[in-house]
Amino acid sequence: MNKTKYIWMDGKTKKWKDAKVHIITHTLHYGAGVFEGIRIYKTPDGPAIFRLQDHIKRLFFSANAIGMKVPYSQKEIIDETLKLVKKNKMKEGYIRHLIIYGYGKMGVNPVGAPVSVSISMWGWGSYLGEHDISVKTSKYIRIHPESTVTSAKIIGHYSNSILASLEATNAGYDEALFLDHKGNVAEGAAENVYIVKKGVIYTPPDYGILSGLTRDAIKHVAKDLGIKFVEKSLKLKDVYSADEVFFTGTAAEVTPISKVDDKKIGDGKNYPVAAELKKNFLNITKGKNAKYKKWLTYIK
Numbered sequence: 001m002n003k004t005k006y007i008w009m010d011g012k013t014k015k016w017k018d019a020k021v022h023i024i025t026h027t028l029h030y031g032a033g034v035f036e037g038i039r040i041y042k043t044p045d046g047p048a049i050f051r052l053q054d055h056i057k058r059l060f061f062s063a064n065a066i067g068m069k070v071p072y073s074q075k076e077i078i079d080e081t082l083k084l085v086k087k088n089k090m091k092e093g094y095i096r097h098l099i100i101y102g103y104g105k106m107g108v109n110p111v112g113a114p115v116s117v118s119i120s121m122w123g124w125g126s127y128l129g130e131h132d133i134s135v136k137t138s139k140y141i142r143i144h145p146e147s148t149v150t151s152a153k154i155i156g157h158y159s160n161s162i163l164a165s166l167e168a169t170n171a172g173y174d175e176a177l178f179l180d181h182k183g184n185v186a187e188g189a190a191e192n193v194y195i196v197k198k199g200v201i202y203t204p205p206d207y208g209i210l211s212g213l214t215r216d217a218i219k220h221v222a223k224d225l226g227i228k229f230v231e232k233s234l235k236l237k238d239v240y241s242a243d244e245v246f247f248t249g250t251a252a253e254v255t256p257i258s259k260v261d262d263k264k265i266g267d268g269k270n271y272p273v274a275a276e277l278k279k280n281f282l283n284i285t286k287g288k289n290a291k292y293k294k295w296l297t298y299i300k
């Protein structure tokens with residue numbers, strides 16, 4: 001992580017080392033908080049934030065899902081984000097918006113705890129590396145969609161992801177794959193998942209998963225490239241027998257998967273569809289596709 005100079009917290013810009021919370025912070029104890037991860041890319045017209053408005057919209061949706069009243073408007077958060085990117089002289093990297101229940105109230109029910117908002121940013125390369133990865137199906141199932149609001153990016157959900165991720169890396173794999181409570185393929189620990197079969201892309205439907213903004217972008221890219229994109233329940237056997245498997249996410253971008261459990265995917269080294277999607281996706285993020293400049297917020 002390449003840290004930056006400043007962090008914005010509750011209306012004040014602080015030095016990185018001074019952006020602290022009290023140990024009796026509600027979210028630290030119970031996991032009820034929300035966040036976003038956003039990338040900022042270098043483009044020929046200067047740095048640009050990818051899908052900033054959509055991420056902030058999801059941030060507020062997530063906050064609302066856990067009853068948080070955010071003491072700022074979406075526009076204020078967007079404006080503060082842009083100011084902080086400039087102040088930090090960020091050219092590319094990762095932006096983290098975090099909203100937590102703060103100090104002043106204990107007990108599971110957060111009513112009465114102050115809501116605290118922060119914006120941080122740091123330099124962050126490719127999350128899962130530049131190359132293909134191996135993936136292990138987790139023994140833990142993805143959180144049941146009726147146990148929580150799975151379409152919200154709630155901090156507590158990530159304990160499920162952390163268990164699966166530790167299990168995968170301890171077994172020598174790069175990342176975890178979740179099945180859901182019905183035994184259908186759900187998503188990665190922090191990524192959406194896809195298979196390619198006979199030139200068609202299949203991905204699990206938008207239920208019980210975090211339906212990513214990258215997933216939405218990939219849907220557009222596939223359409224533009226004339227590749228069929230189908231949302232359909234998938235079983236593990238569909239993954240094992242696929243020609244290609246890949247993950248997407250803000251952090252992971254487009255990451256091909258060479259192995260799932262002990263099964264090699266396709267020939268284990270060529271990913272023509274994932275490679276084409278990745279190239280076109282990165283062109284969009286880097287401002288090289290006029291059609292999608294609307295997804296970029298340029299730093300002026």
Ligand SMILES: Cc1ncc(COP(=O)(O)O)c(C=O)c1O
Nearest residue numbers: 190191192210212213214249250
């Ligand atoms: C569980 C989970 N699924 C999917 C995604 C991909 O979402 P996005 O493309 O919006 O980053 C993420 C990352 O935020 C995630 O944490």
